[in-house]
Structures are given as structure tokens and as C-alpha cells.
Amino acid sequence: MQNPIKSVQQTAARYKTLDARDRRRFWSDGILNNALYILMAVFVIYTAIKNPNFLTGSTITAIVTQVASYLPIALGIGGCIVLTGTDLSAGRVVGLTAAVSALLLQRVDLPRRVLASMPALPGWAAIIITILAVMVVGGIVGLVNGFFVAKFELHPFIVTLATQLMTYSVILLLFMLNNNNGQPLNGLREDYSTFVKGSIPGTSLPWYVLYAVIFIGVMWFIWNKTTFGKNMFAVGSNKEAASVSGVNVFKTIIMVHTLAGIMYGLNGFIEAARLSSVTQSTGLNYECDAIAACVIGGVSFVGGTGKISGIVLGVFILRIIFVALNFLSIDQNLQFLIKGAIILFACALDMRKYLTKK
Numbered sequence: 001m002q003n004p005i006k007s008v009q010q011t012a013a014r015y016k017t018l019d020a021r022d023r024r025r026f027w028s029d030g031i032l033n034n035a036l037y038i039l040m041a042v043f044v045i046y047t048a049i050k051n052p053n054f055l056t057g058s059t060i061t062a063i064v065t066q067v068a069s070y071l072p073i074a075l076g077i078g079g080c081i082v083l084t085g086t087d088l089s090a091g092r093v094v095g096l097t098a099a100v101s102a103l104l105l106q107r108v109d110l111p112r113r114v115l116a117s118m119p120a121l122p123g124w125a126a127i128i129i130t131i132l133a134v135m136v137v138g139g140i141v142g143l144v145n146g147f148f149v150a151k152f153e154l155h156p157f158i159v160t161l162a163t164q165l166m167t168y169s170v171i172l173l174l175f176m177l178n179n180n181n182g183q184p185l186n187g188l189r190e191d192y193s194t195f196v197k198g199s200i201p202g203t204s205l206p207w208y209v210l211y212a213v214i215f216i217g218v219m220w221f222i223w224n225k226t227t228f229g230k231n232m233f234a235v236g237s238n239k240e241a242a243s244v245s246g247v248n249v250f251k252t253i254i255m256v257h258t259l260a261g262i263m264y265g266l267n268g269f270i271e272a273a274r275l276s277s278v279t280q281s282t283g284l285n286y287e288c289d290a291i292a293a294c295v296i297g298g299v300s301f302v303g304g305t306g307k308i309s310g311i312v313l314g315v316f317i318l319r320i321i322f323v324a325l326n327f328l329s330i331d332q333n334l335q336f337l338i339k340g341a342i343i344l345f346a347c348a349l350d351m352r353k354y355l356t357k358k
Contacts, residue, residue: 035349036296040317047324054327061204066319068212069267069274071312074290075219076142076263078311079256081294082236084303085149085156087257088287089164090264093141095283096167097134097268099174101192102185102278104130110187114178123191130192134265141167142261146254175280186277196273208270215266220308222259232256237304288339293318295346302350318342 047054073090080087105127106113108120121129141163148159175182197206223229231252234242243249267286272278297314299306321342325335 036317036346040320043324044320047327051327054324059323059327063316063319063323065206065209066323067312067315068206068209069270070286070289070293070319071212071315072215072263072267072270073286074293074311074315075215075308076260076267077287077290078294078297078299078306078308079223079232080156080260081291081299081301082232082303082306083156083253083256084236084301086160086287086291086301087145087156087260088160089141089145089167090160090260090290091283091286091288092164092167092171093138093261093264093283094268094271094286095278095281096141096171096174097138097265098272098275098278098282099171099185099268100134100137101130101269101272102188103174103177104133105189105192105272106185107187107189112180112183113187114180114185116178123189126189127192127195131266131269134269135262136265138261138263138265138268139258140261142258142264143254145261146257149257150250150253171280182280184277184279185272188273188276193273193276196270206274208274211266211270215263216308216312219263223308228252228255233304288343289318292339292343292346295343295350300350301347 073094077087077090103115145159145163148154149156196208200207200210231247234247235249235252239249293314294311296317297310
């Protein structure tokens with residue numbers, strides 16, 4: 001990693017060699033490239049002044065736990081955006097796998113256990129089987145998305161919109177099993193809840209914060225240290241050039257979407273225990289937050305650009321904004337408007353940077 005002091009010195013030296021017009025462009029480009037972060041810093045300072053409780057330890061802990069709960073879906077959808085696509089089915093896949101987790105891990109003594117005929121499994125066996133199940137379910141949806149995008153060259157927007165609707169239909173059917181009649185799935189096993197949201201020894205943070213850190217490490221390794229990761233960026237930058245260079249474009253697209261689906265499945269497993277009660281609307285619009293976080297973190301819709309660290313930063317920024325809005329007593333109904341504005345501004349800024357480089 002480059003020494004930050006040396007980097008600043010090099011930037012200052014380069015600045016001195018520029019003429020007046022280039023210096024103005026230097027500053028404008030710097031402001032443009034960091035506009036979101038500048039506005040974020042101003043917003044945090046303003047919120048802290050208006051409400052001193054905003055920067056307390058309990059608030060920071062709450063933000064960290066929220067980031068951990070929303071991070072897996074963002075890590076998954078980031079790869080789809082690198083390929084110049086998106087995934088509108090992500091939130092519903094989280095909801096589906098959360099429902100699967102709840103169905104498999106309801107308490108055996110629950111009077112209205114949906115899968116009443118299923119035998120009870122020992123604690124760790126049940127948890128491991130459920131994790132594998134949600135990874136398979138999420139991976140299958142991702143595989144379908146990737147296949148139709150790669151094989152028929154359909155736009156990911158259309159493909160994932162279709163699978164979003166189909167996934168939601170499966171969710172509705174699951175909630176009708178055994179005369180459940182759409183009632184929330186709750187009464188989860190104690191060992192499952194403890195495994196996900198029990199406190200890490202010596203801290204007030206839940207275990208899923210540690211799992212999020214593991215996901216970050218695994219995804220960073222896949223993106224930066226594997227042939228698959230390099231191929232993903234190559235396909236995202238220029239599909240035709242990647243194909244000529246020997247990259248299996250078909251396989252790469254399918255693998256990216258399948259990996260994304262697996263991440264959604266793991267997110268659903270965490271979400272079911274975190275919420276303690278899964279409803280038919282669990283996961284609704286989660287993909288909006290994930291897309292916004294990725295774009296804020298520098299994953300460009302132009303394709304071939306993005307970092308895991310940027311996605312993590314984007315999720316942090318988005319969660320800080322939403323928590324700050326509550327501290328400023330902003331109406332909950334207005335938060336959807338603000339969320340949409342953030343996505344629109346981030347995408348416009350991303351495209352502006354792209355056009356400037358051209």
C-alpha cells in the first residue's frame with residue numbers, strides 16, 4: 001500500500017506543474033469525484049450539531065449492526081453491476097431464503113409448526129443443513145438469472161424482474177403451507193437465534209457482524225485474487241474483447257449471478273433470525289438499498305469498475321444517512337423519497353464522471 005504522505009506530496013508536486021486552466025479542472029474533477037463523500041461529511045457534522053446523541057457509542061454500534069445485516073446482498077449485487085447489469089430479484093430472494101430458514105428452524109414444540117411432519121434435527125446439523133439449503137435456493141435463482149442473461153442476451157433488468165415476480169409467487173405459496181394462511185413465520189429455535197444474533201464475547205455486537213467480516217474477506221479474495229474475478233472485470237469492461245482474449249463470457253456471467261444468489265441466500269438466513277419473524281414482505285426493496293450502496297461506493301453501471309472496499313463504504317454511508325434521518329426526526333414516509341434521490345444523484349454523478357473521462 002502506498003504511503004499516504006508520499007501520495008499527498010506527489011499530488012502537490014503534480015499540481016505545481018499545471019497551468020491555471022488545468023488547475024481549475026484539477027479542483028473541479030476532485031470535487032466531482034468526491035462529491036458524495038463531501039456531502040456526507042457535511043451531513044454528518046450537521047446531524048451531530050442538531051442532535052449530539054448521533055455520535056454516541058450506542059448509535060455507532062447500531063450502525064455497524066445494520067451494515068452487517070445489509071452487506072451480503074450488496075456484495076452479491078455488486079458483481080452484477082460490474083457486468084453493467086443489475087438484479088431486481090435480490091430482495092425477494094432474501095425474503096424467500098428467510099422463509100426457508102424459518103420453516104426449517106421453527107421450534108419443534110411450536111403448536112402451529114408449519115413443517116410439523118419434519119423430524120427434529122440436532123442443533124448444529126439443523127443450522128448447517130439450513131445454510132446449505134439457502135445457498136442452494138439462492139444459487140438456483142442466480143443461475144436462472146445468469147443463464148437467460150448469457151444465453152439469450154436479455155437485459156438483466158428484464159430477466160431479474162421476471163424472476164422477482166416468480167420468486168414472490170413461491171414465497172406466497174410457502175406461507176400457505178399446512179393451513180398457515182399467510183401468517184408470519186416465527187417461533188424460531190433458540191440455538192439458531194443465538195448463532196446469528198447472540199453477542200460476540202466481550203462485545204455488544206451480534207455474531208452476524210463477524211460473519212459479515214468473513215463475507216467481505218471471501219468476496220475480496222474472489223474479486224481480486226482469482227481468475228474468475230479477473231474475468232468478471234474483463235467481461236464488464238468489454239464483453240467482445242474479453243471473448244477474443246479467451247474468456248468464457250457465458251460461464252463468467254452465470255457464475256457472477258450464481259454467486260450473487262448465494263450471497264442473497266446467506267443474507268436471508270441472517271435476516272430471519274435477526275427479525276425473529278418472517279413475513280411475506282421480508283426483503284421487499286432490499287435491492288434498492290444494495291444498488292444505491294454499490295453506486296455510492298464506486299461500482300459503476302458503465303461496467304468493469306468496482307471494489308469490495310467501496311461497497312462496504314457505500315453500505316456504511318447509506319446506513320449513516322438513514323440513521324441520521326431518524327435523529328433529525330424526518331418523516332418515515334419521506335425517507336423513500338430521499339432514498340430514490342440518493343440513487344438518482346449517485347447514478348447521475350457516476351455517468352458524469354464517465355463522460356468526463358471520455
